[in-house]
Amino acid sequence: MKHDFEPKIVAFVCTWCTYAGADLAGTSRMLYPSNVRVVKFPCTGRIDPVFILKAFQKGADGILVSGCHPGDCHYMAGNFHARRRFAVFRKLLEFIGVDLNRLEFSWVSAAEGGKWVEIVTELTEKIRSMGPLTQFTDLNDEEQWSGALSNPELKAVYDQV
Amino acid sequence: MKNIKNTKMELSQETMNVGFIKKVEALSGSSVRRCFQCGKCSAGCPMRSFMDHPPNRIVRLIQLGQWERVLAGRSIWYCASCETCSTRCPNKVDLAAIMDALRKLSWDADGPSKESYVQLANKLFINNIKQYGRQYEMRLAAVFNVKSGQFLKDLMLGPKLLSKGKLKMFHSKNKNLAEIEKIFSRIEEMRKKGDAP
Amino acid sequence: MKNVLNYSYYPGCSLHASGKEYDESARGLFKALKIGLQEVPDWFCCGATPAHNVDELLSLALCAKNLELADAVEGDLAVACAACFSRLKTTQHKLGENESKRKQVEQAIDAKVSLEKPVKHLLEILARDFGLERLHKAVSKPLNGLKIAPYYGCLLTRPPDVPQLDCTEAPTIMEQVLEATGAETVPWSHRLECCGANFTLSRPGVVLKLTGDILASAKRAGADCLVVACPLCHGNLDIRQKEIEEATGEEYHMPVFYITQLLALACGVSPNKLGFGSMIVNPMPLLKEKNLI
């Protein structure tokens, strides 16, 4: 291994633009870090913020959401809905204490294989320098293994049940 | 003559001199109407900064038959005949030839334009040919300075060139001189008869 | 000694006066290469720019008459001066395609115009007729280490369908000829710009500006010297260089050679016969520095 820490990046992409753009990076034989896992959706409009939480929870260190350029959406306005939705969602993420640098949004068209490579590479390097995201995995471990309820109020409720 | 450069153009069939357009086209052998004012001629013209009307505007003024504005300006006398405009014109408007035509028209009319130094130099040059058959730069320069009243112009250059053997003080007569004179007189005659422009 | 090629020769007025080193070196070079040059007897002025500037018919007639004179001498017509070359070619071109102009000219010179004889610039003869390979072989003193800015000026290549010497906007003929001698040519921006030749007498201010730009560009490109094929360009670049330096405060000291001077030097002609002494900007220090004399 070349690095101490290999971050796990999940990319939520739309099938018409960014997925095709990533395909183009492949057919053009461009190289980029292998940390990214791609999840395909018909449109960024389909991407529920819950998926992002889920991915973080399951150990993703960074997340990329990418779709068609504004105005180029295959479904006319799906990417606008997504953009608006995530603008709000970022506030929530900030509130629960996730560094917003771990979540990136971009537009990559079907013709922008190079841009896809650039974005994935930059994000990987950025997350690598930030280190792993432990908040969620720690929580996960506690829930599953410790069985201890740290909060006295919760404990009271638990005991009642 | 009052400065008409910036005055309003009142366009009508009377004020647009179509005859002038036709004359320029005939003399230059180039279409004037073909120009669509892309400005490439002015973009590459080495003399643009010395001109009052840039080359593209000259063509535009011809298109509108504004002969006074064209000939009153000094632009035509500052064209260096470098052919850059004609070479690069996307519409094959031969502006260098059009400039020649305009100078001829101005020359013939003893033009409203007197870019006198250039006119004078051209006149002397042609007279030299008529008189000697070949150019004698020393004579050309000296006469030019005398006629233009710039007695001291390039004063320092003369002796230097002379010492380098670059200026001939004396010259022999060309054997074909009679023939040259005939060419001049024939052309003059043709013009009198209206056989030549 | 038999010549490999033979030409009739039209030097033009300048080559008998301010451009005499062009004439001397051209004759020297051609002799060394065994190319015959026979001057057209009693040729006269082609009219140059002033004539066609104000009187196209006169200009065409003068050239047509000269072409007629040239017919008496054997061989294609070799022309050294770019202006004469341009005028003669233009005349052939215009009279060839315009019936009425041809008739007028015929009336003016009282003879049939003959457009058959090919008019060739010296460069064309060297690069094409004689050939770069033969030229390369003839070099006895390669011009190694000399960085040259070849200057074409206006009339060698423009307008496109008239001189047909080389590509109008990106010619390489001078570079090719010079590189055959082992010299290095620099790529530079002002190869094809106008020097303002026509105004040297009437509006020297114009010349100072245009020629100044050319010198500055050549200096920027790192050239040791300029090479020209036109006596008018030479006049402006060489004779007025001192004035330009005074006006702009820039120092150039850039010798301006006729292309034939350097070629002849490379082909072993004695430097004494090449008119280096006639140049205003002294080329000797440069030639000595490069071990060429």
Add this chain to the structure above:
Amino acid sequence: MSRIGVFICHCGENISRTVDVEQVAQAARQMVGVTYACDYKYMCSDPGQTLLKKAVAEHRLEGIVVAACSPRMHEKTFRNAAQAAGLNPFLCEMANIREHCSWVHDDRVEATAKATDIVHMLVERVRKNKKLIPITVPVTKRALIIGGGIAGIQAALDIADCGHQVVLVEREPSIGGHMAMLSETFPTLDCSQCIMTPRMVDVVNHPKITLHTYSEIESVDGYIGNFSITIKKKARSVDMAKCTGCGVCMEKCPQKKIPNEFDKNLGFRPAIYVPFPQAVPNTPVIDREHCTKFINGKCGVCQKVCGPGAVDYEQQDELIVEQVGAIVVATGFKLYDITEKPKGSAIKGYGEFGHGKIPDVIDGLTFERLASASGPTGGKIIRPSDGKEPKQVVFVQCVGSRAREKGISYCSKVCCMYTAKHTMLYKHKVHDGQAYVFFMDARTPGKSYDEFWRRAIEEEEAVYIRGMVSRVYQKGDKVVVMGSDIAVGVQVEIEADLVVLATAIQPRDGADTLAQKLGISYDKYNFYSEAHAKLRPVECATAGIYLAGACQGPKDIPDTVSQASAAAAKVMTLFSKDQLEREPIVARVNEKFCVGCLACKKVCAYGAVEEKEIRDRQGNLIRVVAYVNPGVCSGCGTCQATCPSKSVELDGYTDEQVMAMLETL
């Protein structure tokens, strides 16, 4: 689902060079639910597919993951193979280990690990996949065309010639639209009437075309393949079945001085009239606003003189219903009327041109009528004010167009060309006249267009002056135009006899209300929006509705006809099947959980979400829920991500499937 087969492709060496395919197969065998895994040199080849089919049968596979190239490349191939093996095609997924893995990574260990991860994700996904059945919708093979201009006529004839029924609805008494008003057309200068009127006659004679003129769309119901259209036939006051088109009524009508709209008010018409002699149908209509009989009841001449007894003052507006499967909207344009300044509109007037005040300042369409051989002057170009022949005519381009401040920022596209044409027509008719054109840019993209424009200048000697006109005013019997030649840099003044303004092109009045009836989108100027500017230029986002001509944006005749034929081709594609089959990637509403907030309806760009009333057996309304019409839904899934109660699911991309994939991280 627990019997998954994993098939890993080498793709020659494209994958196996960087990915250890055997190791991936080995890892796959350890994954939960995987019954069978193998690798093969070329999965997409015939032997590869046979291998796949055999494995399905032998191992009783219930789901398939093909780890190979991008699904964009071969998903269809492998789904077909799965189907041939007896599996539902939607139980086959592709893991992209070529474009997204072997081609973009060079480290064999990393690439193999990533490929294994990708396969794992897809295996988990397939386990949650459900069988999906393609959606079928019946298609009524009948098309509605709205608008009887050249666009509507072209589309109607194309579709009808293909053997389908067409209903053509036109608001005016005659079809023909603007093209019937034009004199000659650029760039060929052929006579507009000569090429237009035969097409109009073709329409009326076509056995497959039902023509409703003087009619408007009242309402639109239904969806692709199944529209129900209510059409209002306005009372014509003439029985079309009885009328022979003899024209006696028009001759005898005592009202003769009504300005003729078709001739841009240059001529007059009676109260019972056909707009122009070549009108189709050639049945007159009574203009009830101007007819004396309708104003005060004191006439009735036309009824008396009508031999067949076709004139019917009692006729009422009539509503008819037509069932169609597709709609082509071809409502065309109108010219921006700079004399009026519509209230509440962002569009400002152009007082400085004096249009409407100075009689000799006219618009382009008026000039067309002047130059038309069948126009009010018989093709003689005269000034409206005194009927004299104008010797100096000034044309002004871009009046209203390309002027953000005035409310229209777009280019009207046809003005440069028709103005060039006008200068030619003028020169052909007034040989000693001089045409001047003030223009900002000449926009002449199109076959033989720039050449045409240059011809106007170089051969027909029109003087083009680059620069906009500042003001136009009356001076005696002349109209003075104040402009500027920006090439010369001085002001220009021309004392003209006639000034022609090339005013902007706008959508027809009422374009927005029609769009609302149809459920299609339109831009801020009321031009209709296409589904995709490049790839779906003639379709609306609403399935089954197509666009043709200037209603979608300013357009010239060749472009209009092309678009109309393209729209017709789209309709014919739709009609080529009895049932409309669509990929079943559509959203479904779980009515049990739906709270009826209809947030989904708001975000749906296709209008696929409808309100559905849930009633008890007595018919009492219990609640309203959302319903996604599968015939209209395009499957973007925005509704699902929006739904606050998670009661919409997009088939093929359910939350369950996505979550299963994320679980593997």
